[in-house]
Amino acid sequence: xxxxxxxxxxxxxxxxxxxxxxxxxxxxxxxxxxxxxxxxxxxxxxxxxxxxxxxxxxxxxxxxxxxxxxxxxxxxxxxxxxxxxxxxxxxxxxxxxxxxxxxxxxxxxxxxxxxxxxxxxxxxxxxxxxxxxxxxxxxxxxxxxxxxxxxxxxxxxxxxxxxxxxxxxxxxxxxxxxxxxxxxxxxxxxxxxxxxxxxxxxxxxxxxxxxxxxxxxxxxxxxxxxxxxxxxxxxxxxxxxxxxxxxxxxxxxxxxxxxxxxxxxxxxxxxxxxxxxxxxxxxxxxxxxxxxxxxxxxxxxxxxx
Amino acid sequence: xxxxxxxxxxxxxxxxxxxxxxxxxxxxxxxxxxxxxxxxxxxxxxxxxxxxxxxxxxxxxxxxxxxxxxxxxxxxxxxxxxxxxxxxxxxxxxxxxxxxxxxxxxxxxxxxxxxxxxxxxxxxxxxxxxxxxxxxxxxxxxxxxxxxxxxxxxxxxxxxxxxxxxxxxxxxxxxxxx
Numbered sequence: 001x002x003x004x005x006x007x008x009x010x011x012x013x014x015x016x017x018x019x020x021x022x023x024x025x026x027x028x029x030x031x032x033x034x035x036x037x038x039x040x041x042x043x044x045x046x047x048x049x050x051x052x053x054x055x056x057x058x059x060x061x062x063x064x065x066x067x068x069x070x071x072x073x074x075x076x077x078x079x080x081x082x083x084x085x086x087x088x089x090x091x092x093x094x095x096x097x098x099x100x101x102x103x104x105x106x107x108x109x110x111x112x113x114x115x116x117x118x119x120x121x122x123x124x125x126x127x128x129x130x131x132x133x134x135x136x137x138x139x140x141x142x143x144x145x146x147x148x149x150x151x152x153x154x155x156x157x158x159x160x161x162x163x164x165x166x167x168x169x170x171x172x173x174x175x176x177x178x179x180x181x182x183x184x185x186x187x188x189x190x191x192x193x194x195x196x197x198x199x200x201x202x203x204x205x206x207x208x209x210x211x212x213x214x215x216x217x218x219x220x221x222x223x224x225x226x227x228x229x230x231x232x233x234x235x236x237x238x239x240x241x242x243x244x245x246x247x248x249x250x251x252x253x254x255x256x257x258x259x260x261x262x263x264x265x266x267x268x269x270x271x272x273x274x275x276x277x278x279x280x281x282x283x284x285x286x287x288x289x290x291x292x293x294x295x296x297x298x299x300x301x302x303x304x305x
Numbered sequence: 306x307x308x309x310x311x312x313x314x315x316x317x318x319x320x321x322x323x324x325x326x327x328x329x330x331x332x333x334x335x336x337x338x339x340x341x342x343x344x345x346x347x348x349x350x351x352x353x354x355x356x357x358x359x360x361x362x363x364x365x366x367x368x369x370x371x372x373x374x375x376x377x378x379x380x381x382x383x384x385x386x387x388x389x390x391x392x393x394x395x396x397x398x399x400x401x402x403x404x405x406x407x408x409x410x411x412x413x414x415x416x417x418x419x420x421x422x423x424x425x426x427x428x429x430x431x432x433x434x435x436x437x438x439x440x441x442x443x444x445x446x447x448x449x450x451x452x453x454x455x456x457x458x459x460x461x462x463x464x465x466x467x468x469x470x471x472x473x474x475x476x477x478x479x480x481x482x483x
Binding site: 099142143144145147148155156158159161165166168169176177180236237238239240241242245301303 | 365
């Protein structure tokens with residue numbers, strides 16, 4: 001009977017672990033694609049049919065084009081990232097949006113309002129600046145950015161760096177959300193801990209403790225994955241609570257590996273009718289320290305002390 | 306006779322040269338304030354550069370500050386702020402305003418500001434500032450009532466709770482007349 005229970009627990013653990021291993025790739029697949037949609041209109045607000053909408057990836061330069069329907073709407077299914085959008089239609093000036101971010105979370109809605117006239121090749125940034133009432137070029141006395149001693153490098157945007165920042169934020173947002181979810185089974189596992197071991201001979205609480213522990217481990221793995229894989233921004237020196245947050249990871253990271261190993265040993269000993277002994281006795285204390293470090297890491301970036 | 310003409314010419318020329326003057330930003334402290342249900346935070350920059358050019362009684366000012374120069378004491382938060390404000394793509398915040406030259410002697414002024422930030426332009430009408438003039442220097446303090454919506458910035462969130470829309474920016478500038 002004990003061996004049956006052990007077998008069923010191990011197979012359950014295997015299924016949950018398998019989910020944990022596959023979950024990051026499943027999430028990655030879900031968030032890998034996004035939708036860019038919108039409506040192209042003329043100055044009077046009327047729909048522009050057969051307008052061409054081209055999305056050019058800022059990262060790779062790849063282009064994807066869609067045409068608007070009779071109601072002026074378009075839809076582009078794109079990989080996550082940053083895109084430059086170009087709206088073109090016969091009899092209208094070309095309209096550009098220099099940067100649009102596509103994420104897997106929600107469709108990005110971008111409308112294009114076209115002006116009548118011949119297409120122009122000016123960059124949108126320049127066009128926008130020239131139209132400003134007190135732009136440097138519009139007045140002979142107004143100071144310009146070059147008057148301030150700013151170099152072109154300081155004034156020029158860097159879309160690649162912006163894309164890197166966008167990706168970092170996207171991944172850390174998932175890291176944050178899954179980390180929050182992880183606290184639920186983590187706390188439940190810790191609460192059930194005393195009932196699962198010690199003098200208790202019952203197996204139901206122990207099995208639930210094992211299952212919750214496995215879910216915690218899997219969710220923790222996903223949380224860690226998104227933190228570790230989030231891109232680093234060159235030239236950034238870490239300051240503030242994030243240093244403590246990362247220091248805590250050196251405690252709860254090994255703890256999350258050690259805890260289930262010690263737990264499996266303790267589980268085996270209990271199921272063999274033995275009292276938990278040897279290194280397996282450290283399962284509880286290690287789990288408590290791990291959970292404490294995880295909680296401290298979470299609080300360090302959430303609440304200002 | 307020639308000497309008289311020369312003196313008369315010099316006297317006539319003095320007001321013209323005196324009307325054109327310039328102001329250079331000597332010291333600056335710009336502080337944004339962000340409110341979140343769990344905590345408040347501020348980011349400070351001392352890296353603003355500015356210049357004012359006066360002509361025919363009107364002065365045009367331009368101030369530019371790199372988005373990356375704001376320091377909240379938390380590198381993670383600063384990177385998030387740069388990301389949501391698209392600071393890598395639009396690296397500067399610029400403030401433009403036009404004021405009468407006579408305002409330099411006032412103790413308070415109301416300025417119309419045009420601010421370019423995060424790829425957007427917003428205008429703020431009649432923003433009050435305090436002035437303290439000492440010799441060739443003017444010390445200006447005030448708060449720009451900026452909001453995230455003004456610049457189409459999605460409010461960053463922590464623990465799924467977004468920050469407030471209001472991000473007032475305190476400014477403390479010392480200008481030197483040249």
